[in-house]
Amino acid sequence: MSVPALIPFKPTNPKTRLSCVLDQPEREKFARLMLCDVITAVTGAGCEPVILATEPFSFEGVRVVQDPRGLNESINAYLERTSGPLLIIMADTPLVRAAAVRRLLSTPSDMAIVPGRGGGTNAIYLSCADRFRVSYYGASFQKHLAIAAECGLSCEVIDSFLIHTDIDEKEDLVELLIHGTGRSSGFLKELGFAITIEKGRVGVDRLRTDTP
């Protein structure tokens, strides 16, 4: 039986820190394409994706569980009713590929975790989901290590920049443009995003493509 991969997702007005370069319809499409890249990766690793959406949402061929509560409440409710293994992975980690997911699934520990940039948590694999509870926001990586210890679970930290890199701000788009191979990076390029180099530093700019 394949391991379920729970992917929390907010369909409406997501990624507001990208408002400086993407309007709301673009952010909604971009978020959906990042989700699509994550689904491709977890499916490639043999997982069964499950979208945990805050509001009504559908995605071709993927089961959607709707829960309007906050991230922690909705995930913890899901954990309580899941006795087997579970992967939890954030929808804004579009660099993830199947090989990186397999590194989590193959941990010899009770659980495996990939920190996000800036103290967060981007992926957690649990061999027995109902033995753990999540606490996202703030320095959640350290909180999750502490919860693992409290719960008596051994925990491996997986050293993956592909999962470590979450896309929140304009500067993060550099990583997606350089390392992305999926649909979200393709969409950025279609919109005219390209990396720039000024004084030896790499940045990102949106070249307007709507003029003849």
Place this chain on the structure above:
Amino acid sequence: MSVPALIPFKPTNPKTRLSCVLDQPEREKFARLMLCDVITAVTGAGCEPVILATEPFSFEGVRVVQDPRGLNESINAYLERTSGPLLIIMADTPLVRAAAVRRLLSTPSDMAIVPGRGGGTNAIYLSCADRFRVSYYGASFQKHLAIAAECGLSCEVIDSFLIHTDIDEKEDLVELLIHGTGRSSGFLKELGFAITIEKGRVGVDRLRTDTP
């Protein structure tokens, strides 16, 4: 015979983008301790560290090669006279550990590379050093992939956030405080650096410790 690990290092007035939180003597000590953490990791992986310094420098028990030229010129001169394997790793990647270095060394490809955040290159392993040349600055990761293709070398990208994370700016110190286990993170903590959480976002602040 152990693989040499070439570590470029600038002893005087390094890491100027950290000037907002560290004065010059502190930056010089901090850079030296990051170098120390990198040396510990490469030595742990069975490499022989070699410091490539821009000016006179000594480090207990480690060979130092002095070359006043720029990064590319000095490394490429070193590559030309090295026919065997070589690791090149940046001195500002203090999260690196022996296990991450071993992932580079064990590549089945002609070379392995770890990108730095923002398009750079933090580590390159070459099975035959004199078949490659480096081109740092700007989007060097993409340049190095192109050079590998030009030279007919197969190249594996190693998915490691511990090597991907370089310490250039104040925000990067968050990563070191959370994930660091070596001397450079210990030094930051001694200086009063600690992570802060405001509105759910993790930052870093230096608490003054010199008042009674």
